[in-house]
Amino acid sequence: MSETNGAWTWRLEDTSGTVVPVSEEYADQHFASQGDAESWVGEFWRELAEQGVVAVTLFELDRQVYGPMRLDTN
Template identity: 65%
Template sequence: MNLPEPPPTFRQPNPAERPWWWQLVDADGNEVPEGTVSEEYAGQRFANQGDAESWIGETWADLAAEGVEAVVLHEHDRRVYGPMSLSA
């Protein structure tokens, strides 16, 4: 039995709907492996650049405490800027 796709309020947005994301980088300059940071921080995607930048402004200290040294902002596959250090 095929069920209809859930309405947008009940499903995760796809990358086309939320193209902005932060690449989390460790001290060696490598992407932080999946499972290294809390699930609430991993894989976050945003509808626009402002939302992405607001989120990093609110969470940078928590990310740094979990071992993230820097972040790189992307829109889809395009690097927008970074790496940007999370050190105080």
């Protein structure tokens, strides 16, 4: 589902804000729109959390849009 031309990306982070390495199927995802990016993280947040991702930050190109946003429901 990776779209190489997409301007929207997630930074996948641990509790200290360090980027978490995740499996290839979840790494380096690029999206054509904010909505596509948000839908993707909404669909896969549990899998990301299982790989050690605690929070995500959304970027449009180099501009931070929002985040970090915690993935847990606590």
